[in-house]
Amino acid sequence: MPVENGGDIDLCLFVEPSCEDYWMKPGEAFTVHSAAEGIDVWFETRVSKGCVIVWLYEDGDPYKVVGEHRVVDENGTPLDSGHQRPVGQRWTAGGPIID
Template structure:
């Protein structure tokens, strides 16, 4: 997926609720760790970000639990990648 907007965009990958933040123009890829399985994606898009679920064979009962998120260069990203700092004293919750 690509952030074609002008501001940061969060990518929320379920079922673990891991968050990754894309700067404008950045491209991330979400893929199963296991090769050779047919994965379907369910996405929910909001103004602030995108939530993604991965399902084997498109079956919602077969949630893919092992996946990777990589940048355009193929570098594996960790949960919280580029997460903006929480404003001091805000008590703001993370997206999701």
């Protein structure tokens, strides 16, 4: 699932249930892939101020969460959680606080 930051501020891509965050600069695009082979993965997205939250489900069943995933940049380079995270980023139980 590709996600592109078409805005003019940093955008957080937040992958659940692992609470992993990847920060995109304006104009950047990342892709979320399931690491599981041979299953039909559906993506659920929620958008809030400055953040796109992604869940991966097997066959679209919210009780079958796919936990193994990877996020890559436009060149296919795998990214680690916290990629480009702003210094001093604040959090709540539900994810990053975007001021």
